[in-house]
Amino acid sequence: MGSTNSTLIKIPNVEELMQETGFSTAHIIRLHDRFKELDKERRGYLCPRDFEAIKGLAINPIGDRIIGAFFSPGRETVDFYTFVRILAHFRPADNSRPKESSSPEPINSRTNKLKFVFQLYDLDKDGKISRIDLLKVLRGMLEMQVTEEQLDSIVDRTIQEADLDGDDAISFEEFRKSLEKVNIDHKMSIRFLR
Amino acid sequence: STSVGFYLWRTVFILCLVNPLMQGLNGEESHHHHKETNITGLQIVKFQWHHVEAPYLVILWVLVAGVAKLSVIELNHHVTSVIPESGMLIIIGFILGGIVWAADMQQTFKLTPTNFFYYLLPQIILDASYFMPNKLFFRNLGSILIYAIVGTCWNAAAVGLSLWGCYEAGAMGHMDIGLLQFLLFGSLISAVDPVAVIAVFEEVHVNEVLFILVFGESLLNDGVTVVLYNVFEAFVTLGGPRINATEIFNGIVSFFVVAFGGSFLGILFAVLLCLLTRRTKNIQIIEAGFIFVVGYLSYLTAEMFSLSAILSITFCGVCCQKYINANMVEKSVTTVRHAMKLLANGSETIIFVFLGITAIDKAIWVWNTGFIILTLIFVFIYRIIGVFFLTWILNKFRLVPIEVIDQVVMSYGGLRGAVAYGLAAMLDEDRIKEKNVMISTTLIVVYFTVILQGISMKPLVQWLKVKRAAHSDLKLVEKLNNRAFDHILAAVEDICGRIGDNWWTRGWNRFEEKYISWLLMKPKARKNRDYLFSIFHKLNLEDAINYVSEGERQGSLAFVRSEQAANIDFKKQFDSEFADMMPDMNYEMGIENISVTSIVKDSIPSVCLDIHGQDRKKSVDDFNAHHLLQQHLYRSRKHHRHKYSRSHFSINQSEDEMQEIFQRTMRSRLESFKSAKMSVNPAKKIKHYRKEQTHMMANGHAKSADYLYEVEAGIENPAFMPDMDTTTQSPPWLTETEMDTVVAPSQRAQRRLPWTPNRLRRLAPMRISNSSTDSFLMADVFITEEEPAQKDQTKM
Numbered sequence: 001m002g003s004t005n006s007t008l009i010k011i012p013n014v015e016e017l018m019q020e021t022g023f024s025t026a027h028i029i030r031l032h033d034r035f036k037e038l039d040k041e042r043r044g045y046l047c048p049r050d051f052e053a054i055k056g057l058a059i060n061p062i063g064d065r066i067i068g069a070f071f072s073p074g075r076e077t078v079d080f081y082t083f084v085r086i087l088a089h090f091r092p093a094d095n096s097r098p099k100e101s102s103s104p105e106p107i108n109s110r111t112n113k114l115k116f117v118f119q120l121y122d123l124d125k126d127g128k129i130s131r132i133d134l135l136k137v138l139r140g141m142l143e144m145q146v147t148e149e150q151l152d153s154i155v156d157r158t159i160q161e162a163d164l165d166g167d168d169a170i171s172f173e174e175f176r177k178s179l180e181k182v183n184i185d186h187k188m189s190i191r192f193l194r
Numbered sequence: 195s196t197s198v199g200f201y202l203w204r205t206v207f208i209l210c211l212v213n214p215l216m217q218g219l220n221g222e223e224s225h226h227h228h229k230e231t232n233i234t235g236l237q238i239v240k241f242q243w244h245h246v247e248a249p250y251l252v253i254l255w256v257l258v259a260g261v262a263k264l265s266v267i268e269l270n271h272h273v274t275s276v277i278p279e280s281g282m283l284i285i286i287g288f289i290l291g292g293i294v295w296a297a298d299m300q301q302t303f304k305l306t307p308t309n310f311f312y313y314l315l316p317q318i319i320l321d322a323s324y325f326m327p328n329k330l331f332f333r334n335l336g337s338i339l340i341y342a343i344v345g346t347c348w349n350a351a352a353v354g355l356s357l358w359g360c361y362e363a364g365a366m367g368h369m370d371i372g373l374l375q376f377l378l379f380g381s382l383i384s385a386v387d388p389v390a391v392i393a394v395f396e397e398v399h400v401n402e403v404l405f406i407l408v409f410g411e412s413l414l415n416d417g418v419t420v421v422l423y424n425v426f427e428a429f430v431t432l433g434g435p436r437i438n439a440t441e442i443f444n445g446i447v448s449f450f451v452v453a454f455g456g457s458f459l460g461i462l463f464a465v466l467l468c469l470l471t472r473r474t475k476n477i478q479i480i481e482a483g484f485i486f487v488v489g490y491l492s493y494l495t496a497e498m499f500s501l502s503a504i505l506s507i508t509f510c511g512v513c514c515q516k517y518i519n520a521n522m523v524e525k526s527v528t529t530v531r532h533a534m535k536l537l538a539n540g541s542e543t544i545i546f547v548f549l550g551i552t553a554i555d556k557a558i559w560v561w562n563t564g565f566i567i568l569t570l571i572f573v574f575i576y577r578i579i580g581v582f583f584l585t586w587i588l589n590k591f592r593l594v595p596i597e598v599i600d601q602v603v604m605s606y607g608g609l610r611g612a613v614a615y616g617l618a619a620m621l622d623e624d625r626i627k628e629k630n631v632m633i634s635t636t637l638i639v640v641y642f643t644v645i646l647q648g649i650s651m652k653p654l655v656q657w658l659k660v661k662r663a664a665h666s667d668l669k670l671v672e673k674l675n676n677r678a679f680d681h682i683l684a685a686v687e688d689i690c691g692r693i694g695d696n697w698w699t700r701g702w703n704r705f706e707e708k709y710i711s712w713l714l715m716k717p718k719a720r721k722n723r724d725y726l727f728s729i730f731h732k733l734n735l736e737d738a739i740n741y742v743s744e745g746e747r748q749g750s751l752a753f754v755r756s757e758q759a760a761n762i763d764f765k766k767q768f769d770s771e772f773a774d775m776m777p778d779m780n781y782e783m784g785i786e787n788i789s790v791t792s793i794v795k796d797s798i799p800s801v802c803l804d805i806h807g808q809d810r811k812k813s814v815d816d817f818n819a820h821h822l823l824q825q826h827l828y829r830s831r832k833h834h835r836h837k838y839s840r841s842h843f844s845i846n847q848s849e850d851e852m853q854e855i856f857q858r859t860m861r862s863r864l865e866s867f868k869s870a871k872m873s874v875n876p877a878k879k880i881k882h883y884r885k886e887q888t889h890m891m892a893n894g895h896a897k898s899a900d901y902l903y904e905v906e907a908g909i910e911n912p913a914f915m916p917d918m919d920t921t922t923q924s925p926p927w928l929t930e931t932e933m934d935t936v937v938a939p940s941q942r943a944q945r946r947l948p949w950t951p952n953r954l955r956r957l958a959p960m961r962i963s964n965s966s967t968d969s970f971l972m973a974d975v976f977i978t979e980e981e982p983a984q985k986d987q988t989k990m
Contacts, residue, residue, distance in 0.1 A: 031690070034690060034691045037691065038689075038691075051689065052863065054688050054689060055688065056684060056685065056687075056688035057685055057688055057689070057859075058855075058856050058859050058860070059855045059856045059859070060681055060684055060685045060688070060855065060859075061681055061855050061858070061859075062678065062681045062682065062685065063681075063685050063688075063859060064859055064862055064863065066682060066685040066686065066689070087686065087689075087690060090683075090686050117675070117678065117679070117682065120678075120682070121678075137678070138674070140858065141674075141677060141678065141681070158671050158674060161671050162671045178671045178672065178675075179671075179672065179675055181672070182672060182675065182676065187676065187679040187680075187683070188679055188682065188683065189683075190683065190686055190687055190690060
């Protein structure tokens with residue numbers, strides 16, 4: 001379609017983006033449309049307010065964290081590339097793609113998906129999920145009537161289960177290990193992004 | 195238990211009363227006429243059985259069926275965990291049939307096709323379609339259609355041909371039958387029955403996709419069944435030699451006409467219904483009746499044109515639900531829902547009881563072992579083959595593949611029921627000499643699927659699950675993460691706007707909101723469509739109602755006015771039974787579930803009054819952290835969805851969660867905003883921020899790119915101006931831990947309701963904005979007309 005090509009031309013470095021993220025042309029175009037839709041003031045980038053305006057996120061317990069994940073530390077804006085790169089995490093894994101050992105792991109690999117989630121939990125970015133991080137996450141996901149003591153006990157047990165080296169925090173490896181039975185690809189993939 | 199015995203005895207008693215009565219009376223008919231002509235004196239009281247005979251019998255049987263259902267429910271705890279309710283009802287039908295047979299030596303009460311198709315089936319289908327989860331249904335519509343059309347055709351052809359093959363091979367002895375008749379039989383036995391599916395799946399908790407696939411298939415395959423049945427019946431009449439390519443072509447064309455015609459007719463009636471309910475502002479008492487009348491009319495009209503009646507009434511219900519729920523007053527909505535459930539329940543009970551009774555009839559039984567056993571085998575096997583093959587194909591196109599376990603359940607869940615029996619009973623015995631063989635076989639198949647497969651369905655599902663999730667005790671960290679994943683996915687889906695295969699959905703939504711809702715919904719209802727609004731409105735209503743009913747229970751509302759720590763916790767305690775029902779379809783309809791009357795009259799929600807403050811501090815040691823997590827994790831949008839149950843429709847408890855999450859999110863945003871704003875021009879930012887927030891509040895969708903929304907209305911409440919001295923006035927919800935804190939209610943609340951320390955913030959939900967009469971305080975929408983006008987602006 002003529003419009004397809006013209007849209008593609010408007011986005012510089014599209015080829016690179018497609019290569020890196022594995023999205024097809026159609027996907028990139030749709031994401032671009034969505035980006036434009038969110039970017040109401042047509043500035044070419046998104047800021048937190050644009051995300052906050054999305055309906056479902058306000059009633060999502062970790063909606064704000066996810067919004068935060070789009071913005072690299074210190075930055076207040078998200079451009080289209082970052083937008084696409086973050087969303088690429090949610091592509092279903094391509095089992096059909098030949099595994100080239102030389103090329104870097106695709107963004108939507110299991111490890112990278114887990115890394116994404118890990119970063120959502122690890123607010124202070126020290127590479128470990130400490131008690132405080134976990135407390136905050138849990139507090140956000142639990143109903144209000146859970147008291148602090150109850151919350152503490154849950155956090156304690158959770159860390160106990162996952163913590164293997166006894167440092168009272170969950171490192172990425174421990175995190176990955178604790179989730180080995182979970183079908184990450186299924187749980188962390190968006191339908192349409194195939 | 196004694197009550198069971200009591201009910202059974204009552205039933206038996208009634209029947210024994212009735213039977214000889216009717217025997218005698220039928221014989222006395224002639225005497226009566228005779229007597230009429232030579233009355234000798236004035237009879238003060240006459241026994242006029244013949245006047246009331248027909249309706250009396252009907253009502254009596256309805257009563258009997260109801261009592262039967264009661265006895266089944268009484269047995270609930272012991273037996274029904276094994277045998278599904280429908281199976282129990284059939285067995286009771288056997289007993290009753292036996293009694294009647296013993297009295298009469300003939301089966302005076304049977305399930306006639308006319309009664310079944312015209313008086314018993316429509317309400318079940320209407321109920322099913324009215325409570326159908328539309329989003330789920332339409333999202334899976336492609337798969338459902340494939341199963342319904344291709345699957346049913348395959349089943350019909352395979353079963354018919356195999357049976358014919360076996361007959362030719364001599365397995366069934368000698369019968370006066372031909373290929374076409376086998377195909378006819380195949381077509382009527384291949385239809386998965388919606389009544390049976392609902393009845394069995396209701397007690398088995400399967401995931402929503404699986405349920406909707408089986409259930410949707412059972413509804414939509416009627417289009418195919420009707421066509422096949424009519425086509426083959428016509429072919430049988432025509433006779434073998436006269437079937438040529440034209441006729442076959444006609445058959446195929448008739449499929450399209452019947453199926454699409456029926457659906458289209460249903461949609462037409464749905465439009466009519468919505469237009470009617472749009473006009474019922476002044477006569478609210480009858481508006482609940484329209485759906486039943488128009489629904490039934492759609493069924494009959496389709497039947498009149500020999501189109502698919504089930505498809506017609508299905509699409510009528512499916513298409514109209516959203517609009518009539520919006521158009522009708524809350525009371526009417528409740529009425530409709532209760533009445534639907536009542537009728538559907540009643541019909542289902544009667545159908546199953548009569549399915550049992552009909553069996554006890556010597557006249558119809560022609561036992562052809564070969565036929566029966568081969569039918570059972572073929573039906574079973576071809577269902578499995580069909581499902582697996584079609585799923586294999588579908589999984590190439592589906593975005594979420596259907597798993598093997600689900601396929602097994604789907605094939606096992608291909609239940610046949612009363613529809614098959616009705617079709618068999620409608621066969622013309624002159625043309626089809628072996629009608630009784632077919633009826634007998636159909637009955638056996640129905641009993642087999644409903645009773646045996648029904649019994650084994652639950653254990654099968656559990657067994658399969660157990661096998662798969664051998665580590666069924668998920669660790670805490672897994673549980674937590676699973677839930678987090680759900681939330682993450684939901685959020686990312688929202689961010690992506692669900693484009694891709696949902697692009698059409700979005701386009702359709704836009705079209706629908708602009709044109710269709712305009713046509714079919716009351717203008718007032720359209721304004722109130724906003725998602726978050728309605729949540730808060732209904733929650734406020736709920737709170738107010740609970741408040742009043744609790745106060746009345748206490749004797750007066752005075753107790754809440756005291757300054758002491760009278761903590762009123764309005765948390766609803768739900769019956770634990772209700773917690774694990776089948777998928778709840780009502781969530782789709784959103785918040786209209788909660789109606790004023792249901793809260794007041796319903797005995798289920800009870801209010802926990804906690805007068806002595808935080809007594810509920812349990813010792814942490816006692817607490818199983820798992821249990822806590824299980825109970826209190828917010829469910830993601832994906833999870834708190836569909837609960838379908840024939841007998842219960844629960845008030846959705848997820849609105850509590852949503853509200854909490856929402857408040858929390860807003861709070862944290864406000865905090866981060868406040869900390870961020872320090873270096874920026876306060877006036878400009880506040881206005882902008884407030885604009886954004888209230889825009890989102892009032893119109894929660896991020897829709898068109900060109901929106902403008904100026905909130906200048908309302909009174910500036912200095913208590914909440916962020917750029918004031920923040921140390922003196924922190925927003926009330928930040929101090930949630932102090933239970934005595936008074937939350938200043940909105941102006942409206944101050945006028946009308948006394949405050950209560952704790953939950954009042956729910957009455958004045960979002961204090962983010964500086965205007966206290968913001969549009970999300972619903973009552974004010976009607977008082978201040980400027981709000982809707984502004985909202986209209988945003989929608990332009």
